[in-house]
Amino acid sequence: MTYDFVSQITSAWHPAFQSLAFLSLIPVFIMTRYLVVTGVFFAAASLLQKKAPSRRLQPQPFTREQIIREIGYSFSSAITFTAVVAAIIGMTQAGWTQIYSDPAQYGLWWFWLQIPVALLIQDFYFYWMHRAIHLPGFYEAAHKVHHLSTNPSSFSAFAFHPIEAVLEIGIFFVLIILMPLNVFALGITALLSLIYNAYGHMGYEIMPRFIAKSPIGWVLNKSAYHNQHHRTYKYNYGLYTTIWDRAFGTFHPDAEALYDRATRPPENKESPAGTVTA
Ligand SMILES: [Zn+2]
Ligand SMILES: [Zn+2]
Numbered sequence: 521m522t523y524d525f526v527s528q529i530t531s532a533w534h535p536a537f538q539s540l541a542f543l544s545l546i547p548v549f550i551m552t553r554y555l556v557v558t559g560v561f562f563a564a565a566s567l568l569q570k571k572a573p574s575r576r577l578q579p580q581p582f583t584r585e586q587i588i589r590e591i592g593y594s595f596s597s598a599i600t601f602t603a604v605v606a607a608i609i610g611m612t613q614a615g616w617t618q619i620y621s622d623p624a625q626y627g628l629w630w631f632w633l634q635i636p637v638a639l640l641i642q643d644f645y646f647y648w649m650h651r652a653i654h655l656p657g658f659y660e661a662a663h664k665v666h667h668l669s670t671n672p673s674s675f676s677a678f679a680f681h682p683i684e685a686v687l688e689i690g691i692f693f694v695l696i697i698l699m700p701l702n703v704f705a706l707g708i709t710a711l712l713s714l715i716y717n718a719y720g721h722m723g724y725e726i727m728p729r730f731i732a733k734s735p736i737g738w739v740l741n742k743s744a745y746h747n748q749h750h751r752t753y754k755y756n757y758g759l760y761t762t763i764w765d766r767a768f769g770t771f772h773p774d775a776e777a778l779y780d781r782a783t784r785p786p787e788n789k790e791s792p793a794g795t796v797t798a
Contacts, residue, residue, distance in 0.1 A: 546605050550598040554678055554714065558594075561674035561718040568724045575724045575782050577747040578671045582723065587675055593665055594678035600685035608696060617696040619703055626700050634701055638692075638709045639760055645691040647764035650757040653684060662687065669721075672750050677717035716760055720746035725782035732779060739763060744779040748772050 568575050612619045623631045653663040665681040672679075680688060695701060719726070725744045731737045741758045745765075749756040755772035758765045765771035772778075 543602065543606055547598045547602045550601050551595055553711070554594055554598065557711075557714050558674040558677050558718045561722045564726065565674065565722050565724050568726070574784075575726065577723055577725060577744055577778070577782055578751065580671055582671065582673045586669060586671075587673060590669060590673060590675035590679040593680060594675060596682065597678040597680045597685040600680075600682045601689065604686065604689055604692075608692070611696070618698075618700040619696050619706070620700055621703050623702055623704060625702075630700070631702055631705055634699070634705050635709050635712070637699075638695055638701065638705075639712065641695065642691050642709075642713070643758065643760045644764065646688075646759040647757050647768075649687050649690075650759075651770070653687065654753070654757070667750060667753065670750055672721040672723060672747065674718040674722040676721045677714060716741075719743055720759075721750075723747060725779060727779075727783075729783055732783070742775075742779050744782055745772070745775045748775055748778055 608617065608619070611617050620626070650663075652658060662681050662683040666676070666679055666684060669676045669679065678685075692706070696706075720741065720743050722743055725742065727737070727740070727742050732740070732742065739761050741756075741760055741762055745756040745758070745762065752772065755770055756762075756765055756775060757770055762771055762775075
């Protein structure tokens, strides 16, 4: 759709300039989407600080320097993501991928099913990739930048070293070769990924207890858990789920208690707002 629009207004241009015009829109789109989504979560965090400060996961406030750094690295990731998208477009034009544009081509059931399938495969990939970049050497080279935020805000959702930025979406190179993926479903998957990342880094716990305490909630990763990862470095490596952390012994023993403390109704709280013991 965007491509058609750009094609129309640049139809008289040299093809090389047409491609350049289209490519230059990609980082603008990625950065705008990032600022809107993380901005909404940051605004929600600011509101919670006024209305429900006990949901804050660490006592210290976000700093101006931290937010500038997180946005700066996220913008650099947008450039890396653009290069990856350009590579995917090139691979698709060469016929190397199974990306398709008509949602009905493989049936609407597959259009919708491919989104959770892609998220689950990404979840498994992310867990092991994340553990690998915590190994000495790899950590300094690829992951230290993300952990500069020990008390992350939602703006750190894309705050990666370029190597990590490539690793983060590297799984999609494999997925688009292995299975038919619709271009719009890919867009929805990427948006859900950003939303979950912004939630995981927002510094406040907002998942309602009725979800968290359900069987699905037991599986879902939570902001409290990922915040704990940024503080402890060696637990809770998961992205969307806790399945792999629980299966491979890296789920923090006090993770659920941390969630409970942040979401307990005020009259039942045993410890003051923002107190962190786990
Ligand atoms: Zn993180
Ligand atoms: Zn980490």
